[in-house]
Amino acid sequence: MITGSLADTAAELVCVSRGRTVEILRSGLTIFTPEGTVEMIPGDRYSLIDSEGGPVDESMFNSCDVAIIAGKADSTSALSSIAEDILSDGGFVVSIQNGIGNAGIIASRVGWERVVGGTTTHSAWRDSDGGVHWTGRGSFSIGSMDGSDPSPIESEFVSLLYESGLNPVWSSDINKEIWSKLMVNVAINPVCAIAGIRNGGLLEIPELWSQSLEAMREAESVARASGVDLGAMDIEDYLKKVVTATADNRVSMLQDLMAGRRTEIDVICGAVISKGEELGIQTPRNEILLALVKGIEMSQNHD
DSSP, X not given: OHHHHHTTSSOOEEXXXXXXXXXXXXXXXXXXXXXXXXXXXXXXXXXXXXXXXXXXXXXXXXXXXXXXXXXXXXXXXXXXXXXXXXXEEEEEEEEOOSSSSHHHHHHHHHOXXXXXXXXXXXXXXXXXXXXXXXXXXXXXXEEETTOOOOOHHHHHHHHHHHHHTOOEEEOSOHHHHHHHHHHHHHHHHHHHHHHTOOGGGGGTOHHHHHHHHHHHHHHHHHHHHTTOXXXXXXXXXXXXXXXXXXXXXXXXXXXXXXXXXXXXXXXHHHHHHHHHHHHTOOXXXXXXXXXXXXXXXXXXXXX
């Protein structure tokens, strides 16, 4: 989705992927837009790096001004290493991954001064043929980890995102945005994954809705105790708006379970649990959801 949007600009693109996705990208990218159109991005529109293909070719060193890390949390270390190789001297890394703590891993490779936080509310899923179904347009929020104003190169990147139609927003409190996304993730992802439903199903089944809402309230308590300024947020209203806007979306955690892949439950519910333990806040609903998802993962591995 991000690659497809940026392909409509004059930006020089480098895609980093692995496994079957590398083969799909070599032949081009198919995107089904929220408006019902189909966009075909030819494979020669971008360069490719196979993250499992050995060292990065030296011709790619220092070639990129911005590295957007959108991979699963367990790939952060490997992707950070690649970002370190390909970034230009004044370049920076933007993480739009799920969970919290990814920025620290990235900073250990490139330095905190080159890390920019980010989240996105655009929703999409990938079919078995590799086609990307962009199910809902949202926004792309980024911001300095220390809350400072954007540098010239960061402002240029925001302009590029605007040109690509990704609706960028520069946030003066990106930590709040990251925690808000985590709160939504703990509410939607595990419950939909366990129940095997799309997001909109939460509003149709009161028992599931109450589980989602309680998980989100636990995450809210942990966030506020961590010093995150959430303001006077109406948690239920906020969750209802997100679920309604993404009603047809199949969350990545459900897609992972359907494909027999490991989920990101450890950096979603697990992150809330760990931070809660550190602060002395109990998070029983998140603990149950984490246990159930891990149970499904284990049963799949034993089949």
